[in-house]
Amino acid sequence: xxxxxxxxxxxxxxxxxxxxxxxxxxxxxxxxxxxxxxxxxxxxxxxxxxxxxxxxxxxxxxxxxxxxxxxxxxxxxxxxxxxxxxxxxxxxxxxxxxxxxxxxxxxxxxxxxxxxxxxxxxxxxxxxxxxxxxxxxxxxxxxxxxxxxxxxxxxxxxxxxxxxxxxxxxxxxxxxxxxxxxxxxxxxxxxxxxxxxxxxxxxxxxxxxxxxxxxxxxxxxxx
Amino acid sequence: xxxxxxxxxxxxxxxxxxxxxxxxxxxxxxxxxxxxxxxxxxxxxxxxxxxxxxxxxxxxxxxxxxxxxxxxxxxxxxxxxxxxxxxxxxxxxxxxxxxxxxxxxxxxxxxxxxxxxxxxxxxxxxxxxxxxxxxxxxxxxxxxxxxxxxxxxxxxxxxxxxxxxxxxxxxxxxxxxxxxxxxxxxxxxxxxxxxxxxxxxxxxxxxxxxxxxxxxxxxxxxxxxxxx
Amino acid sequence: xxxxxxxxxxxxxxxxxxxxxxxxxxxxxxxxxxxxxxxxxxxxxxxxxxxxxxxxxxxxxxxxxxxxxxxxxxxxxxxxxxxxxxxxxxxxxxxxxxxxxxxxxxxxxxxxxxxxxxxxxxxxxxxxxxxxxxxxxxxxxxxxxxxxxxxxxxxxxxxxxxxxxxxxxxxxxxxxxxxxxxxxxxxxxxxxxxxxxxxxxxxxxxxxxxxxxxxxxxxxxxxxxxxxxxxxxxxxxxxxxxxxxx
Numbered sequence: 001x002x003x004x005x006x007x008x009x010x011x012x013x014x015x016x017x018x019x020x021x022x023x024x025x026x027x028x029x030x031x032x033x034x035x036x037x038x039x040x041x042x043x044x045x046x047x048x049x050x051x052x053x054x055x056x057x058x059x060x061x062x063x064x065x066x067x068x069x070x071x072x073x074x075x076x077x078x079x080x081x082x083x084x085x086x087x088x089x090x091x092x093x094x095x096x097x098x099x100x101x102x103x104x105x106x107x108x109x110x111x112x113x114x115x116x117x118x119x120x121x122x123x124x125x126x127x128x129x130x131x132x133x134x135x136x137x138x139x140x141x142x143x144x145x146x147x148x149x150x151x152x153x154x155x156x157x158x159x160x161x162x163x164x165x166x167x168x169x170x171x172x173x174x175x176x177x178x179x180x181x182x183x184x185x186x187x188x189x190x191x192x193x194x195x196x197x198x199x200x201x202x203x204x205x206x207x208x209x210x211x212x213x214x215x216x217x218x219x220x221x222x223x
Numbered sequence: 224x225x226x227x228x229x230x231x232x233x234x235x236x237x238x239x240x241x242x243x244x245x246x247x248x249x250x251x252x253x254x255x256x257x258x259x260x261x262x263x264x265x266x267x268x269x270x271x272x273x274x275x276x277x278x279x280x281x282x283x284x285x286x287x288x289x290x291x292x293x294x295x296x297x298x299x300x301x302x303x304x305x306x307x308x309x310x311x312x313x314x315x316x317x318x319x320x321x322x323x324x325x326x327x328x329x330x331x332x333x334x335x336x337x338x339x340x341x342x343x344x345x346x347x348x349x350x351x352x353x354x355x356x357x358x359x360x361x362x363x364x365x366x367x368x369x370x371x372x373x374x375x376x377x378x379x380x381x382x383x384x385x386x387x388x389x390x391x392x393x394x395x396x397x398x399x400x401x402x403x404x405x406x407x408x409x410x411x412x413x414x415x416x417x418x419x420x421x422x423x424x425x426x427x428x429x430x431x432x433x434x435x436x437x438x439x440x441x442x443x444x445x446x447x448x449x450x451x
Numbered sequence: 452x453x454x455x456x457x458x459x460x461x462x463x464x465x466x467x468x469x470x471x472x473x474x475x476x477x478x479x480x481x482x483x484x485x486x487x488x489x490x491x492x493x494x495x496x497x498x499x500x501x502x503x504x505x506x507x508x509x510x511x512x513x514x515x516x517x518x519x520x521x522x523x524x525x526x527x528x529x530x531x532x533x534x535x536x537x538x539x540x541x542x543x544x545x546x547x548x549x550x551x552x553x554x555x556x557x558x559x560x561x562x563x564x565x566x567x568x569x570x571x572x573x574x575x576x577x578x579x580x581x582x583x584x585x586x587x588x589x590x591x592x593x594x595x596x597x598x599x600x601x602x603x604x605x606x607x608x609x610x611x612x613x614x615x616x617x618x619x620x621x622x623x624x625x626x627x628x629x630x631x632x633x634x635x636x637x638x639x640x641x642x643x644x645x646x647x648x649x650x651x652x653x654x655x656x657x658x659x660x661x662x663x664x665x666x667x668x669x670x671x672x673x674x675x676x677x678x679x680x681x682x683x684x685x686x687x688x689x690x691x692x693x694x695x696x697x
Contacts (some may be wrong), residue, residue: 002566009563017551020590076549085547085606087513089564090536146374153367157357166353170346171374174381177389201385212377216370219290223363223474223514295475362475444476 006091010099015106017076024072024107032065032115036122047124054125055183059139059176061115063169066108066140070147071164073104074155083221097217101148108140131186131195135202139179142205146171149213152220178202226434229427236420240266243413264322269414270421271315272341276379278308278425279344282351283376286369298365299440301372302355303433307425309348315341334390340382347375462525464489464614464645465510470519472505472669479505481669482519487662489524489613492636492646494660496653498693501666503649507618510647511541523614537565540612542632544622546603550592554583554602557591558609565610577605580635581628597625604632618649633659653689657682667692 018024039057043049050057077083086096116136119127147168154163182198244266285301288294319338320330333339351371358364465487472480479502487493497503508514509521512532521528523535541547548557555574562570578587581601591599600623607615615636621629636646650656656663663680665673665688673688675681 006564009560013549013552013560016556017549020551076551079550081543081545081547082549084508084511084513084541084543084545085561086564088511088536088539088541088547089561090533090566091564092533149370149374153354153370156359156363157354157367158359159357163354163357166346166350167371170343170350171378173343174378174385177385181389181392197388201381201388205381208377208381209374212374216290216373219366219370223508360474360477362473365475440476447476 003092003095006089006095007098007102010086010091010096011102011106014073014100014103018103018107024069025110028065028068028072028107029111029114031068032061032111033118035061035064036115036118040122050123051125054119054123054127054187055180058115058119058127058183059180062108062112062136062140063143063172063176065111065115066143066147067165067168069107069111070104070144070151070168071154071161073100073148073151075161078155087221093218093221094214096221097148097152097214100152101144104148105140105144108144109137112136112140125187127183127187129186132183135179135182135186135195135199138199138202138206139175142175142202142209143172145206145209145213149217149220152217156220175202175205178205226427226430229423229430233420233423233427236416236423240413240417240420243416247409247413264318266413266417268315268318268322270418271311271318272337273418274421274425275308275312275315275341275344277422278304278311278429279348279372279375279379281429282308283372286372289365290369295365295440296437298369299436300433301369302365303429303436305348305351305372306432307428309345309352311425312341312345312348316345333386336383336386336390339386339390340379343382344379347371347378351375462489463487463522464491464524465647466520466522468520470506470509470521471517472502472509472514473517479669480509480516483669483671485664485671487645487647489645490643491661492648492659493662493664494656495647495649495664495666496651496656496689497666500668501692502669503666504618506666507541507543507616507647507649511539511616512536537610538613540607540610540615542604542607542615542620543618544620546591546599547606548591548599548602551590553588553590554578554594554605555587557602558605561606562609567610573609577609581605581631595625596623597628600624601628601631604628604635608635613643614645614647616647619651620648621655653686665689665692
């Protein structure tokens with residue numbers, strides 16, 4: 001299983017680098033928390049309004065934080081030609097994709113975990129529940145599946161990070177719809193059955209885009 | 224030669240179509256007795272929405288062909304389809320909004336899967352065209368754009384599915400009177416004629432833009448050859 | 452070809468035929484034919500835009516040729532890029548090192564990626580070879596350019612590649628380290644190392660090389676061997692090609 005050992009070596013390298021600088025975790029996390037606080041003021045502090053828009057608030061926060069985090073996936077690779085460094089290694093391009101995706105997934109999940117705690121504390125909403133956590137994990141997988149591919153693409157363009165939102169946002173609309181509605185159902189009833197059909201869309205997205213991104217990544221990084 | 228035939232055919236059909244829309248098809252009555260003229264926009268909306276989708280599928284399939292065969296002609300065709308496609312998509316969205324206001328009282332309704340999908344399609348087309356220009360050079364831009372188109376193609380079923388499911392639960396969604404059953408056979412036929420007419424218009428535009436692009440490329444190549 | 456390193460029948464390190472590379476309409480390499488025997492050191496000169504860096508990238512397997520064939524150690528680049536990479540070390544003017552990681556951690560990462568056996572001791576060996584034992588636990592971003600390039604050399608040679616590709620490797624390297632780089636070249640298990648050295652500097656290139664190639668506008672305009680060097684002719688062609696490119 002040489003493929004997976006290299007994948008994890010890459011993910012480990014990213015994690016080590018991030019732990020050293022804490023660039024993503026600190027700046028993106030701060031952003032997420034601030035956005036959540038702003039929502040409190042944006043919605044007038046009315047607890048009923050908050051309750052209604054909570055799923056939307058949660059997911060817009062995660063989408064924006066996710067984009068910031070995903071942008072960081074390939075920027076360090078551009079410095080000092082590190083992406084070339086990866087490509088001269090006897091490792092398949094797909095392994096690079098997988099390694100990057102896994103490290104991005106890890107960072108996003110950490111930020112989302114803290115975000116969920118913040119939501120519970122600040123808004124008194126029962127978001128730390130198994131359904132919501134499941135939704136969060138699967139949706140994030142979808143974000144990362146597409147986002148890693150697009151991040152590699154954007155970093156190779158003239159406008160760099162600014163290109164990512166243009167590509168990313170239209171494509172992830174299906175899972176945002178799925179995540180928001182699933183979260184709404186989860187908050188309302190707390191059971192898996194209501195969440196079911198929405199979760200299926202999210203999982204379908206994850207599967208389709210993991211495969212498509214995996215297959216097309218080679219075209220993005222090789223000139 | 225082929226293009227001129229298409230152009231003339233398209234023009235003729237368009238005139239016929241317009242005539243039929245205003246003089247042949249029975250006019251519906253609204254519930255309150257007023258004449259439902261805006262319903263006629265259907266004959267513009269359905270073709271443009273269908274062609275927006277067709278243009279995108281063509282772009283994506285040509286993108287796949289380009290990545291596989293690495294032959295520039297596929298990419299040129301894909302780009303032409305995207306350029307014509309975004310025009311039709313813009314038209315479809317604009318027409319949808321113009322119709323929505325008198326029909327539903329709102330300019331837009333995200334609960335309609337068709338409208339929402341068309342809007343998202345517009346963004347994906349835009350992303351496709353932007354990425355081309357933003358890459359460090361033309362060839363890479365073409366590769367990037369092709370990948371964007373492929374991702375978009377994979378996304379379309381999910382967009383349709385999620386927007387439909389969402390439309391069903393969305394509170395703001397009014398009933399689509401016009402689209403639910405009971406289409407007069409004449410109306411059905413006219414929809415078919417309109418779709419055919421616009422498709423011919425689309426194909427003509429596509430071939431025209433494609434040949435213009437190819438001429439531009441040939442011109443550039445000859446210029447470079449001359450300089451070397 | 453089985454790629455057996457036999458002193459009698461050694462496959463060519465590089466067999467390049469009709470290599471072209473275009474970026475859309477822009478042709479960068481216009482048909483290169485080159486054969487390099489194993490163990491030889493080839494210096495590639497050429498003005499900016501000649502295609503030198505593109506050539507290196509293609510040989511390093513990080514860029515695909517548009518047409519033509521490239522055989523490295525008897526293996527086809529198109530089919531066996533993966534296998535070929537194990538034998539190639541790349542040194543460019545970029546260090547290919549991760550700034551947030553220490554020199555040692557960078558080497559550990561690359562060592563894992565190249566499946567280097569006895570990684571710990573090999574790293575120790577390389578780090579002392581480039582004279583960076585004292586600074587191996589410092590983050591690369593905190594090191595001077597010269598020190599970073601030293602680690603880059605360690606990185607490139609870590610997996611004992613039988614082929615070393617160098618694109619302006621001395622960029623940023625401090626004076627003491629330059630002889631270090633060249634001393635490190637012959638270090639290889641089978642003691643056979645093929646070197647392709649791309650440089651702007653005519654003097655440097657002439658000093659170190661068995662063969663000389665001048666690339667201009669994507670074509671080879673001069674080829675010569677050290678034993679039978681036509682110095683005047685080479686300098687003439689070089690001057691012509693560099694003056695023509697503005």
